[in-house]
Ligand SMILES: [Ca+2]
């Protein structure tokens with residue numbers, strides 16, 4: 001009889017282990033299904049994606065198209081770079097003599113016009129799953145998985161629209177755009193002039209850039225727009241700085257005109273420009 005009781009206990013133990021394992025298996029299967037039905041990433045909420053995309057009625061299809069529209073249509077008759085105020089041609093050449101900019105190091109890139117993302121793509125990517133984790137569709141022809149900007153451009157509709165959003169793009173001297181990299185804006189002590197007369201400072205060690213006073217409000221209002229439109233968060237410290245910049249550099253006529261021109265093309269305006 002003692003033996004029977006022992007066997008019974010062992011049986012109950014085995015059955016409970018099988019039940020627990022089956023439960024785990026079920027949980028994992030359910031998780032897998034959720035991943036594959038959402039398709040691209042595991043943290044994008046479809047309702048949120050839909051809501052965000054509705055805010056930009058006519059999104060720009062590619063970065064190449066966005067650049068062309070920016071240089072030729074938005075800045076028509078106002079062909080001046082954002083940070084340094086240099087004249088530029090619609091074909092993408094910068095006249096450094098018009099703004100007394102001397103290249104820091106790369107003369108070729110300095111003469112080249114580039115479209116600067118005021119909120120960098122890196123900032124946009126920080127809260128997107130495609131950036132850190134990749135996505136199902138992010139596999140190259142050799143079967144190797146990739147993530148980061150390339151994956152987000154391929155898999156994440158919100159990232160794509162935000163990346164090509166004209167409100168966030170500004171024509172810039174190529175070298176300045178390159179040096180700013182994905183650094184945050186802030187104040188840098190001293191008044192170093194690495195680009196001749198252009199009052200743009202970069203601190204590579206602190207990963208920070210200080211823009212000229214006359215564009216600080218434009219930058220602040222662009223960040224506020226990106227946050228409101230796409231839910232890309234801004235840190236408390238950055239918000240305080242941008243609120244001060246929004247006041248110290250108020251909206252001017254050109255900023256209003258630019259907003260109107262973008263609204264005509266993209267279908268939405270920056271509500272912080274009044
Ligand atoms: Ca400074």
Ligand SMILES: [Ca+2]
Nearest residue numbers: 214215218249
């Ligand atoms: Ca301004």
